[in-house]
Amino acid sequence: MGLNSLNSLNALNSTVRKHSLLNTLSWLWPYWKEMPYRLVFLIIATPMMVGFGVWTPQFIKNLFDAMQAQSLTREVLNQNVTLLLGIGLLHFALHSLIQNLRGWTNCYFEHSFRVRLSHVMLRLGLGFFQRFRTGDITTRLVDDISEKKLGWFACSGIFRLYEAFLIIGGCLYCMLQLHVGLTLLTALPMLAVALFYVRSSRQAQTYSQQSQTAISELNAYLTSTLDGIRVVKAYGQEQRASKAFAHVVENQYSKDMALARIKSLLELSYSRFAEIGILVVFLAGGWLVIQGQLKLGSLIAFNNYIFMLLWPLVDVGQFFIKGRQASVSVERVRELENYPPEITQANTPLPWPDSSLELSLNQVSFAYPHHQILNDISFKAQAGEIIALAGAIGSGKSLLLDLIPRMLEPAQGEIKLNGKALQAYDLEQLRSQIGFVSQTPNLFSASIRENILFGRKGISDHELQAAIQVAQIEQDLPLFSEGLETLIGQRGVKLSGGQKQRIAIARALVHKPHILILDDCTSALDAETEARFWEALRQFVPGMLVLLVTHRVATLQQADQIILLKNGRVAAQGNHQQLSQNSLYQQLYLQPSEPAA
Amino acid sequence: MSVTQPPSSSARQRDLLERMWPWAKPYARSFALALSLLLFTSLTKMLGPFILQQAVDSYILPGNFKGLVWLVASYIGLALLGFAANYIEILELEKTGQRIIADLKKRAFDHLLNLDLNWFDRSNTGQLVSRIENDANEMKVLFSTVFTHIFGNLLMVLGMFGIMAWQYDLRLAVYVVGLCPVILIAALTFNKWMEPVLINLRKQVAEVNGLLTEVIQGIATIQVFGRQQHFMTEISQRSREKYRMDRRSNTAFNTFFNLLFFIQTLGIVLVLWFGGDLVLRGHMNIGALVMFMSFIRTFFVPIMFLSSQFSEFQKGIAAAGRMFDLLDQQATLKASETPENLTSGPYTIEFKNVWFRYSETSDWVLRDLSFVCPAGEHWALVGPTGSGKTTIMSLLLRFYDPNRGQILLNGLDIRNLSVNELRSCMGLVLQDVTFFPGTLRSNLTLGAEIPDAKLQRVIAEVGLDQLVNRLPEGYETEISEGARNLSEGERQLLSFGRALLRNPDILILDEATSHIDPDTERSLQRAMSTLLEGRTALMIAHRLVTIEQADQILVLRYGELVEQGNHRELMAREGVYAEMRTLQTV
Known part of the structure; x- marks a missing residue:
């Protein structure tokens, strides 16, 4: 921001x-x-x-x-x-x-x-x-x-x-x-009570907020400890957790008591003051009745009006x-x-291009307040090509991928699609043409089928099956009691990291996107499954523009172009063969393992 | 979730009340004090209408102003005393209730911490949090307001009836008090009708909340797929359902309380009609009529209070049921009563014919697994998903016990060791890293006293010194929710640092480097080879290049050991491992 x-x-x-x-x-x-x-x-x-x-x-x-x-x-x-x-x-x-x-x-x-x-x-x-x-x-x-x-x-x-x-x-x-006299005698103290009420309520509200904060603290503490119970136990942290929790509970206790003190005083005084007020009215009114200036019925009606006034005064407060x-x-x-x-939407967006896609980045830069800076990135990619991004941790690979669906906007430079600025296209349409798999997949509490379809209409069963096959989900389906209809997430089964990744992959493939973005999406897959996935994907993607991040040399070899990033800059560019001579590339990918077969 | 609620019955309610007694018992003195104060308060409240009658009949109508002043002044004095008594009573009860609840929360949490992982596998964090926070709070009414107030208000109603009937007119008293059962029946019916509505409403709130949370957490995914409209429709639908429920419960509440007010009006009409008739016939004084009218008001307050507390009481009982169910959960892993002493490290790890499955009905995860990993060696476990690699780690940490067979550390069965001692000699690095609210330092040291010099050395060894320098407050930087201010790889490196700071004799690495790029991984491994010196290590990795240096590699499939040997031996064997390895390089 x-x-x-x-x-x-x-x-x-x-x-x-x-x-x-x-x-x-x-x-x-x-x-x-x-x-x-x-x-x-x-x-x-x-x-x-x-x-x-x-x-x-x-x-x-x-x-x-x-x-x-x-x-x-x-x-x-x-x-x-x-x-x-x-x-x-x-x-x-x-x-x-x-x-x-x-x-x-x-x-x-x-x-x-x-x-x-x-x-x-x-x-x-x-x-x-x-x-x-x-x-x-x-x-x-x-x-x-x-x-x-x-x-x-x-x-x-x-x-x-x-x-x-x-x-x-x-x-x-x-x-x-x-x-008239009795009215004034009644109205003034009632006003005082109302003022007192408003004043103390404000105080009560402050305490109530503190008590709310204490609840949030308690919840946050509980959630993180219970979610991380494995670590708590493995590190023998039970006693420490118990002590820390006791501290949180005691804090909550003192906040709640402070609130209780003022709140009960408030509630009590309100009803009790009214009671005493009525007696004062009876005293003064009684004198008037004795003097013959007021009738008994009026005194009793007064009594009724005081009760009637009580709640409106509270309401005003x-x-x-x-x-x-x-x-x-x-x-x-x-x-x-x-x-x-x-991210702004174009007023009169361009129609999605009919011709084959061509993406170009021209001197693109991006900066976060703290770190992770992209600097002067340029490259071109075409439909049917596989572009791999390579580089060490924090070199800006994921960030660069986020620029394509316009999750982030470059600070400088331009990204063009078929010669027109990316911003000129309809945002939702652009995004619906992209299949994106992030590093840590995010799934929703729904069935596996719903997670893959993701609310998109007009996807045939055949297309669904194809995506499931490529993403290597088939082998797991028998493990789920209700197959594709099995609920996952909060109310359903817990999935392994690899299962989550594969469902996310299917979700990105099922609508046959024009651009496919895969951000290190196979980290939790075992070697066999991963190999099968890349093989199936290669047959699935012809015609798509694929951008991916991977640490796997075998996948890098298949890329038409590898963009090697270092500290947010393009350090080298070319295919695997060309880059094999590059020292950074060698250091990153070719060192301990023998040259690939 | 294993904490289920069996159908509640009165027997169960009695049972629950019995179980609450030990919690309340230490505060018997406070309860007694509150009760006696309550009696006094009720007495002063009861006198109010009676004073009005005296004022009208004995002083105002006869014209005795001096007497009126005395009467009113002395009553005001009494009322103020009653006020003070009431305040002290409420605070005393509140304090007691809060105290008991705080004790309960602490006990419940301690109890949870000692339950087995087996139990956590079947539980949901959100529900557990709500058990400790919401259920405990809902139980508060049981200890603070309900009993004393039911008692106090009942006493007041009876006392007023006594005064009215004995001093004035039995028939009129019956009319007035006769409204009580009507109100109570109305309240009961209302509560019964409201119960499912409220349950439903709570569910709707949770649904809306859950959906929004998911949407916000998954916003990047939703936006990157351009699915905003789809989720908008869903939010709108859920919100509408909640709106319908809200409407229904609002209508019920408003109608019920309006009805109560109308019954009050009805009471006044009745009193005026019959009372007026009595006055007309000279059977009653005007003051008595004023008193009766005033009684109706005095008595509606407690009755309305009681009816509103009804559902609170039920909620409290239900919450108590859930809370005690939680406290009844037993840890199934038995701690050794006479733990043997573990010699100092390094340790030889031995699995001896280990069979394991997560529940009676599921498949075996480990089948007759045996191996001996000599002290100081570094072994790797490989195999496809579901082959039991992680389970081996969990058994070694004694998160679970094997169904058959033994796990030995330097020849000692780990079941005969103290769990704390066992775990204190192990360092654990998992694929998903857990962070706790607090600073970077407290997340690294986990409360242990570690000198800065050592901290800095270890951090430099795992290659995180740059990160620490970059963070605005270094080690004192607060880790945000889910450590969003750190990258995936940085989080894993921190987890390494955390494990190494404990100077463990055994290091367990489960997919510890999956998000770290090969270069960082390699430099980490170079550091590791010195760090692992003299320690026994077990590691799981999908990327097989990372385990080439391991002394031994165990290849698992469906819980069985299919191959064993070092990298060279296994490659030469051209078996499962060699095939997997080749798959990763093509």
């Missing part, structure tokens, strides 16, 4: 921090725009529901006023109780509907966020994936946007705040009607806390969305 893009990312971060809430809302807006009816319904229905809720204490007040005045009749009783029940039912129905709608919307947002972000993520350059750990990216696509975090805030967070303001307004209005979390999540998600693209 270049320095410029880093700077632009930093600049982005600082603007996000300045207007975080506004920014969050503007990020959410496009998603809301897609469902205008739901938005309008929530805006209209919420005040109706709040109205019903705030109305109910009036009937209780009526009853108690009548009781105090000793004017209660059976009709008054029946009438008020029936109304209470009726309004209660309406409130229940509307509340259920609104709450469910909010819940569904939260979940739907989570889904939409994930789909959109996955779309972006799948097209990011490799630099992104080197910078961010797998777990970190997954967390963004699962946890940050979940219906409990960003998804929740996007609908419930906003509309609960709306509801809360309506309830607070409604209750205050009704309370003011009953008694929650909105700001969750809003802060949401803005952090949005920031994290934006980091992914706005990550500078490394």
